Amino acid sequence: MSRRGLIVERPQGRTGDFAVVCPHFAGLTAVEAMLAGALPIGDANGATLALAGRFADDTETYAAILAADPFRPPPLLLPALREAGVRAVINLPSLAMIGGGLAAALHHAGADYAAELVTLVQAKAHGFQVMAVAGDPGQAGRVLASGLDQLLICPRPELTADACVTTVLDTVRAVRAAAPSARVLVFRPPLVAATFAPAVALADGVADWAIVPRGGAGSVDPVQAELVVEGLA
Numbered sequence: 001m002s003r004r005g006l007i008v009e010r011p012q013g014r015t016g017d018f019a020v021v022c023p024h025f026a027g028l029t030a031v032e033a034m035l036a037g038a039l040p041i042g043d044a045n046g047a048t049l050a051l052a053g054r055f056a057d058d059t060e061t062y063a064a065i066l067a068a069d070p071f072r073p074p075p076l077l078l079p080a081l082r083e084a085g086v087r088a089v090i091n092l093p094s095l096a097m098i099g100g101g102l103a104a105a106l107h108h109a110g111a112d113y114a115a116e117l118v119t120l121v122q123a124k125a126h127g128f129q130v131m132a133v134a135g136d137p138g139q140a141g142r143v144l145a146s147g148l149d150q151l152l153i154c155p156r157p158e159l160t161a162d163a164c165v166t167t168v169l170d171t172v173r174a175v176r177a178a179a180p181s182a183r184v185l186v187f188r189p190p191l192v193a194a195t196f197a198p199a200v201a202l203a204d205g206v207a208d209w210a211i212v213p214r215g216g217a218g219s220v221d222p223v224q225a226e227l228v229v230e231g232l233a
Contacts, residue, residue, distance in 0.1 A: 003205025011054045022064035023047040027214035030189045034097045035157050052084035059129040064092040067116035074122040088129035091116045096135040117146045137174035149182040169199040
């Protein structure tokens with residue numbers, strides 16, 4: 001059965017099969033969150049830890065963490081999450097969404113996708129339920145090779161519209177071929193959700209954006225609007 005979950009900014013009564021709680025994304029559109037969320041702006045993990053005591057005793061409510069946080073390595077972050085009542089984690093914001101020169105610069109600073117996977121593997125070893133974000137087949141392969149078996153495939157904002165849809169579909173296919181028993185979910189950006197229907201059909205479920213942007217529910221993300229103009233919606 002296809003699973004459906006929501007990406008939200010605060011813990012609340014879960015209405016779907018799972019929820020991803022991302023307080024750091026409050027007021028942002030989906031593309032803003034994916035592009036800016038992993039930058040050194042604010043304190044993503046601090047925002048999550050500030051919700052201590054508000055997480056349900058539920059392994060399907062995933063607390064969003066910056067898994068490559070240089071100031072909170074796993075020996076500090078994981079016990080703090082446990083004390084906050086967290087039972088499941090996901091690497092959002094994720095450096096999986098950032099490429100090019102910026103990714104190289106962050107790598108030299110010790111913050112990269114490999115560091116995220118190290119944290120997620122340790123989280124699983126400490127008893128957390130883990131979902132790993134991946135943006136392409138290569139990243140998905142690294143997730144599976146690390147022993148993690150639940151993935152959320154997210155479109156990478158840096159890609160063109162056509163490449164975005166194709167990459168998500170290719171990533172789901174790659175996971176299906178390499179690890180048929182793995183759970184693979186697809187994030188559907190607002191406005192263009194229908195374009196991901198082929199990938200969703202192959203996946204185990206979807207995650208939809210439920211965070212209201214600062215401009216209100218009717219505001220339009222310029223990147224997503226461009227996809228609509230290109231005829232992909």
